[in-house]
Structures are given as structure tokens and as C-alpha cells.
Amino acid sequence: MSKSKKRFEVLEHETIDQCxxxxxxxxxxxxRRMEEPIFQEVIQQGVKEIVPIGRKIVFEGKKVT
Known part of the structure; x- marks a missing residue:
């Protein structure tokens, strides 16, 4: 039996349309479309900061019957 729902992540070198x-x-x-920010810790002038560097887009899909 196959899953009725599955998550699809937009890959690094893939457009949303390709996904x-x-x-x-x-x-x-x-x-459903979900976006999750991607952060990186950066040390600037001795202070650690968390900086957003991108986003991850994930679609939830429902099996077509």
C-alpha cells in the first residue's frame, strides 16, 4: 500500500515548477507549501550572531486517486 501523503523538498538546483x-x-x-529559514552562526567583531542565509521550500502532496 502506498502512502496517501508525501513531502517533496525543492532541491538545491531545482525550480519550484520542476518540483x-x-x-x-x-x-x-x-x-500545502511550507518554507523554513536556514540560519548560519557568524562571529563578527567577537559577537556571535545568527544570520539567515536561505530558505528551504517543502510541498506536502496528496496521492491522486
Whole structure:
């Protein structure tokens, strides 16, 4: 039995449209989009700061019946 929901992460060198096409090929339709920030610790002038450096986009897909 296959899963009814699956998460698809937009890969590093992939566009959102390419990710959505990959979902469609696997038989899923997007039902939710989530964005998570990516942070990095940087030490500037002896002070540690947490700086956002990017974001991770993840789609939740539902199996098309």
C-alpha cells in the first residue's frame, strides 16, 4: 500500500515548477507549501550572531486517486 501523503523538498538546483512536475509524475498533487529559514552562526567583531542565509521550500502532496 502506498502512502496517501508525501513531502517533496525543492532541491538545491531545482525550480519550484520542476518540483511540482516531479510531484505530478509520481502521482501527487500539492496541498500545502511550507518554507523554513536556514540560519548560519557568524562571529563578527567577537559577537556571535545568527544570520539567515536561505530558505528551504517543502510541498506536502496528496496521492491522486
Amino acid at each position: 511540482l512536475e516531479r510531484m505530478k509524475i509520481e502521482g501527487y498533487t500539492p496541498i
